[in-house]
Amino acid sequence: MRNLLAAVALACLAPAWPAAAQDITPPDVLVKNVTLEVVDLIAKDKEIKSGNRAKLIQLVEVKVLPHFNFASMAALAMGQGWNKATPEQKKQLTEEFRTLLVRTYASALAAYSEQKFEFRPLRAKPSDTDVTVQVRVLQPGSQPVPIDYSMEKTASQWKVYDVMVGGVSLVVNYRTEFSNVVRASGIDGLIRELQTKNKSLEAAGKK
Amino acid sequence: MTLARLLLAAVLAAAAAGCATAGNDSRDPWEGMNRGIYRFNDGFDEWFARPVAGVYRDLLHSEIRARVRNFFANLADPFIGVNNLLQGKFEDGFTDWVRFAFNSTLGLLGIHDVATEMGYEKHDEDFGQTFGRWGVGAGPYLVLPFLGPSTVRDGVGTVVYLYTDPVILIEPNSARNWTVALRFTQLRSDLLDASRLLEEAALDRYVFLRDAYFQRRRSQIYDGRPPREPVNDEPETTVK
Numbered sequence A: 001m002r003n004l005l006a007a008v009a010l011a012c013l014a015p016a017w018p019a020a021a022q023d024i025t026p027p028d029v030l031v032k033n034v035t036l037e038v039v040d041l042i043a044k045d046k047e048i049k050s051g052n053r054a055k056l057i058q059l060v061e062v063k064v065l066p067h068f069n070f071a072s073m074a075a076l077a078m079g080q081g082w083n084k085a086t087p088e089q090k091k092q093l094t095e096e097f098r099t100l101l102v103r104t105y106a107s108a109l110a111a112y113s114e115q116k117f118e119f120r121p122l123r124a125k126p127s128d129t130d131v132t133v134q135v136r137v138l139q140p141g142s143q144p145v146p147i148d149y150s151m152e153k154t155a156s157q158w159k160v161y162d163v164m165v166g167g168v169s170l171v172v173n174y175r176t177e178f179s180n181v182v183r184a185s186g187i188d189g190l191i192r193e194l195q196t197k198n199k200s201l202e203a204a205g206k207k
Numbered sequence B: 001m002t003l004a005r006l007l008l009a010a011v012l013a014a015a016a017a018g019c020a021t022a023g024n025d026s027r028d029p030w031e032g033m034n035r036g037i038y039r040f041n042d043g044f045d046e047w048f049a050r051p052v053a054g055v056y057r058d059l060l061h062s063e064i065r066a067r068v069r070n071f072f073a074n075l076a077d078p079f080i081g082v083n084n085l086l087q088g089k090f091e092d093g094f095t096d097w098v099r100f101a102f103n104s105t106l107g108l109l110g111i112h113d114v115a116t117e118m119g120y121e122k123h124d125e126d127f128g129q130t131f132g133r134w135g136v137g138a139g140p141y142l143v144l145p146f147l148g149p150s151t152v153r154d155g156v157g158t159v160v161y162l163y164t165d166p167v168i169l170i171e172p173n174s175a176r177n178w179t180v181a182l183r184f185t186q187l188r189s190d191l192l193d194a195s196r197l198l199e200e201a202a203l204d205r206y207v208f209l210r211d212a213y214f215q216r217r218r219s220q221i222y223d224g225r226p227p228r229e230p231v232n233d234e235p236e237t238t239v240k
Helices: A002-019 A027-044 A053-063 A070-084 A087-110 A170-206 B002-018 B031-059 B062-086 B090-105 B127-133 B152-164 B173-190 B192-201 B205-221
Strands: A116-119 A130-138 A145-153 A158-165 B141-144 B148-151
Touching: A027 A053, A027 A116, A027 A130, A027 A145, A053 A087, A070 A087, A070 A158, A070 A170, A087 A170, A087 B192, A158 A170, A170 B205, B031 B141, B031 B173, B031 B192, B031 B205, B062 B090, B062 B127, B062 B152, B062 B173, B127 B152, B127 B205, B141 B152, B141 B205, B148 B152, B148 B205, B173 B192, B192 B205
Parallel strands: none
Antiparallel strands: A116 A130, A130 A145, A145 A158, B141 B148
């Protein structure tokens, strides 16, 4: 009995351990590290620079993807419709949305051409679990482009659940599109449409 | 101007063809007409603007294109300053004119953006934003021929802009037209990557672009710090 209690106590404590401040990389540091690492990897890679999209997508999957919470993103993009989806539908939506966003992200990175970044100091209390990390992309002759990462604290790490570029939230921008499709052909219709979209992008990328 | 008349006829035909489509977005009551004009713009872009911008980008070194971009960016600064003043942002407005003064002289008619290097940051203002700041609502969504996404409010702003644009003062007319063409080609070439991204990301490009426009304008009007959206549109945030 005492062992059992100890086990329960341990199980309850365990999730709290990684939350100790020194174990979790702060969100602003995380964004800065990942950004600089990815940009550096791209700059060094001749194949990616000469347009190897598959390799770039692979890089995004390995380096960037683990820091995104795609279930949250899909839920936010679905809005009210998310609650009406079955667990299986939620899984599929998350999966297809993830594929689409990875591809979009890779395209955005492919367009990168040595602009400079300005990482703004994080304005948040240590106790906050939902923060916005602000980065600005600087280019001469134009107004800097702000990129805001909305991030939430999970048990083991900070994760991005939305990206705002120049004031346009990626997730919010999908909301009308998604709800239009859901209204016309249901949640399964939306899953099908996302699948078709991803397949056509994949086919176009292979050419 | 038979070409202009031909294009006008094409726009009208496209707008009329779109009228059968029914929309369901309260911000876009003219969705049918807008989709028609959108398709016209898309065709014009696919067959003319984008190829020309692509050739322009391939032919000219990025350094030269940067000089062209800076030149037109500099011409816009005085009225960006006027708009900042109209919005009561005197410091920003003053900065815009300082930028114009330095870039037009030290920056050799604006082709070098020396002001940014000196710490005078470029701003992004226009008459539509000023009206928005004064409390004028966006009004219905409006796709302008050739120019793309707008609203009734921003469309009026665009008309005011066209009358204050220093490029219209250039004489003779042929030189003015070539300058306008160069400016649009430069602008389009800067957007080549973005438009490709749009094509890849969107399920329905018209809707995606429209929503991005509304979000972007809202952010611009509040200089990147818009107040929270009304609560009725809030999504479920409890995700498990």
